[in-house]
Amino acid sequence: MQNVTRLFDFPYYQLEKYNLEKSLITKYNGEWLATSTKDYIDRANEVSRALLRLGVKKDDKIAIISSTNRTEWNIMDIGILQLGAQNIPIYPTICAEDYAYVLNHSESIYCFVSDVEVLEKVKKVQSTTQLKEVYSFDQIDGCKHYSELFELGKDDSNQNEVQKRMDDVQPTDLATIIYTSGTTGKPKGVMLSHKNITSNALAGAKRLPITGSGTRILSFLPICHIFERVLIYIYQYSGTSVYYAEGLDKIGDNLKEVHPHLMSVVPRLLEKLFDKIFAKGAELTGLKKKLFYWAVEIGEQWEPYGKNGWWYGFKLSIVDKLIFSKWREALGGELSTMVSGSAALQPRLGRIFGAAGMHVMEGYGLTETSPIVSVGMYANNMYQVGAVGKAIEHVEIKIAEDGEVLVKGPNVMLGYYKDPEKTNQVMTGDYFHTGDKGEVDNDGFLKITGRKKEMFKTSGGKYVIPTLLENELKQSRFIEQVMVVGEGEKMPAAFIQPNFEFVQEWLAKKNNVIGATPSEIASSQEVIERIQQELDKCNEHFGKWERIKVFRLTKEAWTPEAGHLTPTMKMKRAIIKEMYIDLYNDMYGRS
Numbered sequence: 001m002q003n004v005t006r007l008f009d010f011p012y013y014q015l016e017k018y019n020l021e022k023s024l025i026t027k028y029n030g031e032w033l034a035t036s037t038k039d040y041i042d043r044a045n046e047v048s049r050a051l052l053r054l055g056v057k058k059d060d061k062i063a064i065i066s067s068t069n070r071t072e073w074n075i076m077d078i079g080i081l082q083l084g085a086q087n088i089p090i091y092p093t094i095c096a097e098d099y100a101y102v103l104n105h106s107e108s109i110y111c112f113v114s115d116v117e118v119l120e121k122v123k124k125v126q127s128t129t130q131l132k133e134v135y136s137f138d139q140i141d142g143c144k145h146y147s148e149l150f151e152l153g154k155d156d157s158n159q160n161e162v163q164k165r166m167d168d169v170q171p172t173d174l175a176t177i178i179y180t181s182g183t184t185g186k187p188k189g190v191m192l193s194h195k196n197i198t199s200n201a202l203a204g205a206k207r208l209p210i211t212g213s214g215t216r217i218l219s220f221l222p223i224c225h226i227f228e229r230v231l232i233y234i235y236q237y238s239g240t241s242v243y244y245a246e247g248l249d250k251i252g253d254n255l256k257e258v259h260p261h262l263m264s265v266v267p268r269l270l271e272k273l274f275d276k277i278f279a280k281g282a283e284l285t286g287l288k289k290k291l292f293y294w295a296v297e298i299g300e301q302w303e304p305y306g307k308n309g310w311w312y313g314f315k316l317s318i319v320d321k322l323i324f325s326k327w328r329e330a331l332g333g334e335l336s337t338m339v340s341g342s343a344a345l346q347p348r349l350g351r352i353f354g355a356a357g358m359h360v361m362e363g364y365g366l367t368e369t370s371p372i373v374s375v376g377m378y379a380n381n382m383y384q385v386g387a388v389g390k391a392i393e394h395v396e397i398k399i400a401e402d403g404e405v406l407v408k409g410p411n412v413m414l415g416y417y418k419d420p421e422k423t424n425q426v427m428t429g430d431y432f433h434t435g436d437k438g439e440v441d442n443d444g445f446l447k448i449t450g451r452k453k454e455m456f457k458t459s460g461g462k463y464v465i466p467t468l469l470e471n472e473l474k475q476s477r478f479i480e481q482v483m484v485v486g487e488g489e490k491m492p493a494a495f496i497q498p499n500f501e502f503v504q505e506w507l508a509k510k511n512n513v514i515g516a517t518p519s520e521i522a523s524s525q526e527v528i529e530r531i532q533q534e535l536d537k538c539n540e541h542f543g544k545w546e547r548i549k550v551f552r553l554t555k556e557a558w559t560p561e562a563g564h565l566t567p568t569m570k571m572k573r574a575i576i577k578e579m580y581i582d583l584y585n586d587m588y589g590r591s
Helices: 009-017 037-053 071-081 096-106 116-128 148-152 156-168 194-205 226-237 248-258 267-282 286-300 310-330 347-355 420-426 466-473 500-511 518-523 525-539 573-579 581-587
Strands: 024-028 031-035 061-065 086-089 108-113 133-136 174-179 189-193 216-219 241-244 262-265 337-340 359-365 372-375 396-399 404-408 431-440 446-451 479-485 493-498 550-553
Touching: 009 037, 009 194, 009 226, 024 071, 031 037, 031 071, 037 071, 037 148, 037 156, 061 071, 061 096, 071 086, 086 096, 096 108, 096 116, 096 174, 096 189, 108 116, 116 133, 174 194, 189 194, 194 226, 194 372, 216 226, 216 248, 226 241, 226 262, 248 310, 262 267, 267 286, 267 337, 267 347, 267 500, 286 310, 286 347, 310 347, 347 359, 396 431, 420 431, 446 466, 466 479, 466 493, 466 525, 479 573, 493 518, 493 525, 493 581, 500 518, 500 525, 518 525, 518 550, 525 550, 550 581, 573 581
Parallel strands: 024 241, 061 086, 061 108, 086 174, 108 133, 216 241, 216 262, 262 337, 337 359, 493 550
Antiparallel strands: 024 031, 174 189, 359 372, 396 404, 404 431, 431 446, 479 493
């Protein structure tokens, strides 16, 4: 096998080195169905031969929209890329109008959808697009099933043409256009080459703690996002078996069924996971309850590499046997590493899960950097709580004079599709401007301190970095989401979405108030006073000009569907402010 230089090289490399019986595993009708490396490649070749017979040419665009991660996605991905065509992944949760924008902007000619819900949205806009046909992964009446491609591609008489197309694909060729979810305006199409992503995957693989046949991965973060997608390529290269979770609601069941060694997460999942663990602990009584709280207290003090000393190690060994071992068992029993990305992880959670023997390796990157810029690894002292690891091989991090993180390397995008002006705005020579502020310490660890565009100045001329305050506040179990505002105002203020589920339980235990609604919670004086305590505790860590002087609780959960968040759970700040403009005016005495 030659070096892996193009994305479709990954399964062929896996076939030669590992030849797995279980390469990709998806659950259908209650049963896990494994696809071997050989079957994976055979199916991808059938897809390539079929697409050739459908007239697909080099640089044609083919869209994939899937509500869940599944083997079909990978088969289509390789089948498309082998022809020198491009895979256009689309977030399933965006509205039909956004589907139309991406399909038209990318000029996609075929679209593959997972299920009825996605199909209905595509149907609404299909007539306004260049789509020749839509295929589905599920069996849906009135829609062509993607297995028709296997029938069309069964005849291998044009495999030589497929091979010629493969040979013609250069590492520098465009592989995919990923439309960023964008917190403002229309999404931008990030052009990534085979080299961008393969270089990133090969360098990222060196930070993977477990590899080889027998290693199990559970995947549930959307594969349409570059973070999970590049991890899937890394897993293929490393010879691991990838199990696709049924959905976020089934994670608990799937963990117990799969017993994964490794999985990728976002901080919000870990927060919810810990909330559930903590809620169960709070229900205990007597000595068991005291032991649980002691374990959490010990966990919060954890430092890597035995830095706490032997006495701490002795106490940790006790709580590990009594408490943490049960946590691991609830998560499948063999989970040793989680890779976290997309947002800042509370250091407290990093410590607690680290103490429990499930290390959380934070990484940093953007779609425009394919995505990995830096990531931690527990081996070789390459992990630090609160940092996002060290730069991966061949990637250079530079901190600009104003504190912005600049990135240079083979992973930096080709540019924004059809938008050279926006491309030029984020590039200085070979350096990409991330828009994030950060610092690199003497040991090479990168810390992200905030978002450049989100930093604002009060009317008193003082700068405030809202993300620092928000990340501190989100450590509270009473707070689900928070957005700090105050640009041009005399002081910072905040919109807060309470953690409705936890506050309901808190009110039930405290006052026997059962089933309080979100509206009742947001207007409860008792809840407001309790969250004020959390605010006071947070404010102690900040200068007087940074402290949040006033806040308002919102009555709704902030979700992508309601428009508060992007599909990757980032806040749409301008939209949130507009949604709660009455609360904003009230905080600043304008109502």
